[in-house]
Amino acid sequence: MDRLDCDRMFIAVIESGSFVGASQLLKTSSGQASKLVARLEADLGVQLLNRTTRSVAPTEAGRAYYERLRPLIDEWDTLDLDIRNISQSPRGRLRITAPQSFGNLELAQALIEFAASYPDIALDVSFSDRLAHVVDEGFDMAVRVGRPGDSSLVMRRLCAVRLVLVAAPQYLAQHGTPETPKNLAHHACIIDSNLADPDRWQFTAPSGQDAGMRVSGRLRFSNAEACLIAAEAGHGLAYVPAFVAGASLRSGRVMQVLQAYEPAPYDVFVLYPHARHLSAKVRLLVDALVARYKGQPAWEAGWQ
Secondary structure (H helix, E strand, C coil), X not given: CCHHHHHHHHHHHHHHCCHHHHHHHCCCCHHHHHHHHHHHHHHHCCCCEEECCCCEEECHHHHHHHHHHHHHHHHHHHHHHHHXXXXXXXXXXXXXXXXXXXXXXXXXXXXXXXXXXXXXEXXXXXXXXXXXXXXXXXXXXXXEECCCCCCCCEEEEEEEECEEEEECHHHXXXXXXXXXHHHHHHCCEEEECCCCCCCEECCECCCCCECCEECCCCCEECCHHHHHHHHHCCCCEEEEEHHHHHHHHHHCCCEEECHHHCCCCEEEEEEEXXXXXXXXXXXXXXXXXXXHCCCCCHHHCCCC
């Protein structure tokens, strides 16, 4: 019996709480699980577990051994995975979750190009504005707009996203151009109900003070793209991410207003489990996205 097998079984017993649970985790029999731990205790010359007919619990020595052993096994697994990835081309499935609008308008093209470069990697992508739990729902990585709250994941910043207030030229010609956020009380505002606080639009005064304004309007959509379409049609002002409005601003279908009151941008992050569990295919995609969005975002070109 290999000492590494014994160590892995001991860890499984501690973490599952029983020999039966450990044997199921490592796909062997409970008798074999008990035999491996007994061999480990014999090699070390110390009792690691207290066994009763109802439970298994670590001794003081067992707890100390587990706490030192667990990170060593993790490092071993990382080394083994890294060496295998050097000698093999990355392959397998990548499950990704990302916001709807950013996914449709920006991320999809990046993922298609990545898939073309790595034909042995299968992409399974979910575009949804619901915040999925990355680990519990089996995702390999997530893209999020705005600072994520899950501190158990590694975060890498991709880029900044500005929120811009836009309206069609014909709307502004008919209703006038607002000069301060307070003027919005007299304008038709197209509400994106997907925002954290849809009825309060964020603005920052040139002095740096908060100039946020509560707004109202008869059109509400749970999608920034729909809000932009309504603004292009002259139905009012829309408060949308720059990556949504970029093409329309370049073409002149809408114009940006209240530039002097534009709030601080949001950051876009890619999140993934801690590096010791990171596979080569995840590393490749993360690095590809970081490289793609480095510098000024492409959606801002031609209209600033």
